[in-house]
Amino acid sequence: MPFNLKAPDYIYKIKPYIPGKPIEELEREKGIKDIVKLASNENPLGPSPMAVEAIKSYLSNINRYPDGSGFYLKNKLSRFFNLSADTFILGNGSNELIDIAVRTFCDKNNNIIAPFPSFVAYYLAAEQLGIPLKISGLKDYRIDLDLMAGLIDDDTKVVFVSNPNNPTGAYLPAAAIKEFTGNVRDDILIIIDEAYVEYLGESILDVLSLYESQNVLVLRTFSKVYGLAGIRIGYGIGCKELIDLMDRVREPFNVSSIAMVAAKAALDDINYVKNVVDTNESEKTYLYNAFKKLNIDFVETGANFILIGLKNKKAVEVYKELLNKGVIVRSMDRFGYENMIRVTIGTHIENLKLVEGLSLLACG
């Protein structure tokens, strides 16, 4: 039977996201145990223990729909940042907020500017609505704000800035971002995606002063430093008029009750977050030193992952060979970096396995 259901033309242009196989399945297929996953920039130390406890004690209430207003979590965030509760929007991961923002502000007569390589969700948010995308290259693996500003035209509606940038890990100083937000026309939404910002220690961006720009949306997530990637929760901070418009577009129960109670507890888990950031810092130093010894190039990171160069070796080959040794990394060939892979900073044991794998492959 022919398949006669047609999607709009722009849907056929989207390159489908290829998710990795579950670790258990790979272990079965390859006949190896203890595969280490350093591919998705997850938190290797497990979830916030306080979040886990909060989830457990909430479980008997999951017959109810979640509170669609996110009352308790927004109040918690309000105290955490000393901002009013109506400047927050919650999302099923910050990824959902990227989509909601684009759906709220753009139509197909607009265009969106995004850096490349950067987080694929920016491209997808535009492509799924047939909104033209203008791609801005990086300079020394860093987002080039001048280049982005130069791409702005009368139809530009959204500009994405990922800071630190995924997949390069490079980041821009607060002063540069502030200057940029001050110079861009105020009818353009600037989305500052700070998914990894907590790894920089002291937040480099003063969220308070940025959101006063009216046309800035700051995105943060509980997926990284709080270790809650699996339950999907992130938040956006913007002026209340901006948040009010986005709220009209979001699905009324877009965030699960479990995710909200977990996130609320995680914000109090200060010791856990400190340990996550400290461990990332010391393991980053360990990996930098190991890469230097192996003569492997790398980009200095402000996040929980490192982009590394493999000299003449092909990233897809190194990816396969590391997989056979029980280490999953991300090949960067899809981003045009044919000889680079991205590795998440893992626990010490995981990192030892990565370094051992790389040294056997003589990538330096």
Ligand SMILES: Cc1ncc(COP(=O)(O)O)c(C=O)c1O
């Ligand atoms: C730059 C960036 N933004 C956002 C996200 C998505 O985070 P979330 O899990 O909150 O959807 C990621 C996830 O890898 C990311 O790298």
